[in-house]
Amino acid sequence: METLVKRNGLMPVMNASLFPSVNTFFDDFISRDLFDWTDKNFTALGSNLPSVNLKETDDKLQVELAAPGMKKEDFKVEIDNNVLMISSEKQEEKEETRKKDNYVRKEFNYQSFFRSFTLPDSIDESKIEASYKDGILHVDIAKKDNGKKKMLKKIAIK
Secondary structure (H helix, E strand, O other): OOOOOOOOOOOOOOOOOOOHHHHHHHHHHHOOOOOOOOOOOHHOOOOOOOOEEEEOOOOOOEEEEOOOOOOOOHEEEEOOOOOOEEEEEHHHEEEEEEEOEEEEEEEHHHHHHHHEEOOOOEEEEEEEEEEOOOEEEEEEEEOOOHHHOOOOOOOOOO
């Protein structure tokens, strides 16, 4: 049974018996959709930039950042000059040793990201709450009273 492979047709067909790996190399390389920027998580580029949902209601702005497998202590949430900054740095190190087999294995992992959002002047910097639950960091930013949308008011003509 053959494996299905996406072929894009951009490369001319080479004689597969003479250059079998060259033909598939170019097809596989070009078929990775290098110019498709719809993947907002950037996972195809090897980055770990988390996805974010932004929502605005009448009385607050809500930010939801997807970061599963982390703890609330891993995050740093700051606001400076109407810029919300969310960052994380996580470093892990594991070591395994077996003296009888003269065996040592040491692994380390480092992850970090930084996201920033320019906020409108209508926010109240003194009323910001952040929580982390089920792999999602929630940040709620209250709006000032004058930042709320006012209801439509009909004015009678005299």
